[in-house]
Amino acid sequence: MVSFALHGVGVSGGIAIGRAQLVSHATLEVAHYTITARQVAAEVERFTLAVKEVQRELEGLHSALTSGDSPGEFGAFLDVHWMILNDATLSEAPKRIIAEQHCNAEWALTQQMAVLVEQFEQIEDSYLRERKADVVQVGERVLKRLMGRPGALPPAKAEEQTILVAHDLSPADVIQFKHHHYGAFLTDLGGVTSHTAIVARSLNVPAVVATHNARALIRDGELLIVDGSNHVVIVNPDRAVLAEYRLKQNEIDLARQKLKRLRTKPAETLDGVHIELLANIELPDDLPQAVANGASGIGLFRSEFLFLNRDALPTEDEQFEAYRAVAEGMEDKPVTIRTFDLGADKQNEALEGLSRVAPNPALGLRAVRFCLAEPKLFLTQLRAILRASHYGNVQILVPMLASVGEIDQTLAMIARAKESLREQGLPFNRHIAVGGMIEIPAAVLAMGAFLKKLDFLSIGTNDLIQYTLAVDRADEAVSHLYDPLHPAIVRLLALAISQAAKAKKPIAVCGEMAGEVELTRLLLGMGLKHFSMHPAHLLSVKQRVLQSDFAAAKPIVERIRRADDPQKLHALLDRLNS
Numbered sequence: 001m002v003s004f005a006l007h008g009v010g011v012s013g014g015i016a017i018g019r020a021q022l023v024s025h026a027t028l029e030v031a032h033y034t035i036t037a038r039q040v041a042a043e044v045e046r047f048t049l050a051v052k053e054v055q056r057e058l059e060g061l062h063s064a065l066t067s068g069d070s071p072g073e074f075g076a077f078l079d080v081h082w083m084i085l086n087d088a089t090l091s092e093a094p095k096r097i098i099a100e101q102h103c104n105a106e107w108a109l110t111q112q113m114a115v116l117v118e119q120f121e122q123i124e125d126s127y128l129r130e131r132k133a134d135v136v137q138v139g140e141r142v143l144k145r146l147m148g149r150p151g152a153l154p155p156a157k158a159e160e161q162t163i164l165v166a167h168d169l170s171p172a173d174v175i176q177f178k179h180h181h182y183g184a185f186l187t188d189l190g191g192v193t194s195h196t197a198i199v200a201r202s203l204n205v206p207a208v209v210a211t212h213n214a215r216a217l218i219r220d221g222e223l224l225i226v227d228g229s230n231h232v233v234i235v236n237p238d239r240a241v242l243a244e245y246r247l248k249q250n251e252i253d254l255a256r257q258k259l260k261r262l263r264t265k266p267a268e269t270l271d272g273v274h275i276e277l278l279a280n281i282e283l284p285d286d287l288p289q290a291v292a293n294g295a296s297g298i299g300l301f302r303s304e305f306l307f308l309n310r311d312a313l314p315t316e317d318e319q320f321e322a323y324r325a326v327a328e329g330m331e332d333k334p335v336t337i338r339t340f341d342l343g344a345d346k347q348n349e350a351l352e353g354l355s356r357v358a359p360n361p362a363l364g365l366r367a368v369r370f371c372l373a374e375p376k377l378f379l380t381q382l383r384a385i386l387r388a389s390h391y392g393n394v395q396i397l398v399p400m401l402a403s404v405g406e407i408d409q410t411l412a413m414i415a416r417a418k419e420s421l422r423e424q425g426l427p428f429n430r431h432i433a434v435g436g437m438i439e440i441p442a443a444v445l446a447m448g449a450f451l452k453k454l455d456f457l458s459i460g461t462n463d464l465i466q467y468t469l470a471v472d473r474a475d476e477a478v479s480h481l482y483d484p485l486h487p488a489i490v491r492l493l494a495l496a497i498s499q500a501a502k503a504k505k506p507i508a509v510c511g512e513m514a515g516e517v518e519l520t521r522l523l524l525g526m527g528l529k530h531f532s533m534h535p536a537h538l539l540s541v542k543q544r545v546l547q548s549d550f551a552a553a554k555p556i557v558e559r560i561r562r563a564d565d566p567q568k569l570h571a572l573l574d575r576l577n578s
Ligand code: PEP
Pocket: 198, 300, 302, 341, 439, 459, 460, 461, 462, 463, 464, 510, 511, 512
């Protein structure tokens, strides 16, 4: 076996050693993994069950249709689906594939569907040829059922983890992995602060994106070392390299254990300035990790993740339960719920009808713009957040504000939501704090008005960098231009933080920069006292805060702020960190 290395961009640090599991392009629906001989019977049974469920589903649809006054062709259409489902080529052949290839049911079915589609494409009769769409629809129904009940996870020896290798993954794909225990992630595409990378990071496993051709070069089951901190993947390592990495892995584990001792220690600089270290979460499930790492609150709850991977929008009650769970889980600590930031790289199937495909989604109807264009949806969320505010220390954060008009409209919506709750006699915190995200350069340059109308601010550096440097954060082709230390970014950050300090309004950084230890002193020197980051980074940032002098950082950061030359800027930063 040839050993080789692949380079990409490490978006989540650490080392993982495990076997590759390839998933096909962009979609997890056709995950492919091998199963052991002993798992074959259970996998066949899982497939049989899924087919039976779809049979029942079609029967249900059929009786619902025939009892109403729907046109007769719907019934006929369902009959065709019924016939396809019960044909041995769809309901039996995949079982043989599972047994012969020792693969998972989804993969067996997808392979068989491809065979059938090809056969249909060769039919001369155009009507019959078009029936291939029905085959795909029926096959997808079964696939969906299979996915609803994942089978045996790829077999992994206790000491061997599984490493997922994909061409590309959407944030929605990655969020599904929260319950699968992958050791690491690799993708061909992806930018450093794409939401895919952020979610991968939230799984707390090493991840390397932008590897260009990992999916094509790596084969299923090959042994991999993923070194997220050094942006490298080693395929089929030899024994010496493997031993060296196992040693490094142990050292990292040891350092992590040591850090845990800082969990309950207050985050205070050497000169006694208290720093709030808050957590970013995507779902209520992330809460235990935030608590385990000593978060002093939730600085960013990316609520739009409640929307992903589903056919229907979450109801007000469903949202309320999710927000309340987080509010109660954090007791009296602040819980900052960001209103939906949908659009750009986070899409929901159920919303597709509402939003058109924008020519440039990152500059389109995203975040607060989308919410203001869909007032019903926005109002539902605001009511849910307000209701949850009765159960904890909840505050509202509005993403991607560009102008004062948007603030006014949002505040008016919040007032309407409050009014409707009052009318219904439902309890909520009447004085709930409302903050805005500073993610667009225009917002920094016109921040005075923001400070007058809002209770607090939070800088989303991921987007601020994207919009200032005109670099798509999700596009690996330009990821080398994505630079948090570009002089323009440093100046915008310093300007935003100093303006908020003058106005005596709290300001946080909740983009990925907040979790980077190498930037902690830079931000402290700008006067930042609120950092919100992925929970996995909380303790290492706390350690850095404990070793830093708030006042002493200021003069050197002032020199960094004035530096135009990137080399000089980096040299000064090195001095600050030494
Ligand atoms: C940001 O843009 O920095 C941010 C925190 O929001 P998101 O990453 O979810 O866009």
